[in-house]
Amino acid sequence: MLIALSMKNKLGFEDGSIEKPEGTDSDVLSSWTRNNNVDIFWILNSVSKEISASIIYVESAHELWLDLKESFQLKYKPRIFQLKHELMSLAQDQNSVSIYFTKLKTTWEELSNYRPVCSCSKCTCGGVKNPSSYYQIECVMSFLIGLNDSYSQVRGQLLFMDPLPSTNKAFALISPEEDQRKITSQVGCTSDPVGSMTFTVKSYNAKRPGIPNSGTIAMVVIEMIQQWRLQRIEERGTFLYPLQLPWPYG
Structure with missing residues (x-):
């Protein structure tokens, strides 16, 4: 909300620095009233309906801002506690x-x-x-x-x-x-297909405890894979993936 009001150069109506003119110049008073009402409209549309119902009759943007600040500013301590707790965890x-x-x-x-x-903008000591x-x-x-x-x-x-x-x-x-x-x-x-196949065969055997000598079978299958790969490299100069194992390992 403050960012939007600052972009429109209307923060002075909230902090009270732009006071209601006391003279008889109707143009100045009309301009102040129009900008003040715009600020009130923006604030009312930025809060919930329950909150806006309690402040809808306030005539000054500055008074409206002070009312909201007095009512809800005290709740920042639980929020600080919550944020601190989130940072720690x-x-x-x-x-x-x-x-x-x-x-x-x-x-x-x-x-x-x-x-x-510090908002005074006058500090020079660093x-x-x-x-x-x-x-x-x-x-x-x-x-x-x-x-x-x-x-x-x-x-x-x-x-x-x-x-x-x-x-x-x-x-x-x-x-x-x-x-x-x-x-x-x-x-x-993807760089170690034999190691990956070893894990696959062992995992398959672990799920089938009824197969005798599953560890020996795994080593035999791995040796067969290595021999098959060397033979394929000698014949074609390439190695194809993936390997298709016979039952029960396929």
């Missing part, structure tokens, strides 16, 4: 780095809205910049802590960087590592 687990990063940043950005900030930098470090630490242990090496490299990269930069450095692992995993799944 947030981890990558089975999610991708991208999904985990999005969840963490969304929670962190909402939490940052509840932190007190005291406002220090807390902001500290919050950024906290966000990066939360992101790195929640990563899976498989990223411990790249996480250690990021922690030794000086200055510590931002959260977006840390994500940009870790994301290619995840993509590389996906490619390596896909290549590894």
Whole structure:
């Protein structure tokens, strides 16, 4: 709501900086009334019907804003508790780095809205910049802590960087590592057909305990596959997939 009002340059009606004119100039008063009513209309359409029914008769956008602030601002503490709890329990687990990063940043950005900030724009000692930098470090630490242990090496490299990269930069450095692992995993799944066949034969035998000497049968079948592959390579120079095993292994 504040973003929309700021785009229309009407925040002054909410904070009271644009007061109702006291003179007799009807054009100025008419302009103020029209803009004030537009603000009231926007606010009423931004809240639920139950809330709008209790504030529909307020004549000033500033009074309306103060009424809502007084009624609902005190509820931010439970929300802060909830966000803090989500951050403490947030981890990558089975999610991708991208999904985990999005969840963490969304929670962190909402939490940052509840932190007190200086709005006077007159500070020259740098005291406002220090807390902001500290919050950024906290966000990066939360992101790195929640990563899976498989990223411990790249996480250690990021922690030794000086200055510590931002959260977006840390994500940009870790994301290619995840993509590389996906490619390596896909290549590894198709590079060892005999090993894959060994697992298939053993799994098949495990489901059929009635077959005698299933371990010996598995080794014989694997040896036959290897001999068949060498023969096929000698004859045609190629190796065809997938292998079709005779019953009961086919």
